[in-house]
Amino acid sequence: xxxxxxxxxxxxxxxxxxxxxxxxxxxxxxxxxxxxxxxxxxxxxxxxxxxxxxxxxxxxxxxxxxxxx
Numbered sequence: 001x002x003x004x005x006x007x008x009x010x011x012x013x014x015x016x017x018x019x020x021x022x023x024x025x026x027x028x029x030x031x032x033x034x035x036x037x038x039x040x041x042x043x044x045x046x047x048x049x050x051x052x053x054x055x056x057x058x059x060x061x062x063x064x065x066x067x068x069x
Contacts, residue, residue: 014036
C-alpha cells in the first residue's frame with residue numbers, strides 16, 4: 001500500500017467522522033451514505049454556477065428587461 005492509499009483509507013466518514021467502511025466508501029455506513037444522497041437530492045449541496053454569457057456569446061436578458069409593448 002502506498003502513501004496515497006493510506007491517506008484515503010485513514011479518511012473519516014464525511015457525515016459523522018467515524019472510520020470509513022470499505023463497503024460504503026467514503027462513508028462508514030448505509031445510513032451516512034443515505035444522508036449524503038438526501039442532501040444532494042434536496043438541494044442542500046449545490047454546485048455554484050455563474051451564467052455570464054449564453055451559448056451564443058450574448059448576455060442573457062435580466063428579468064424585467066425586454067420589449068413590453
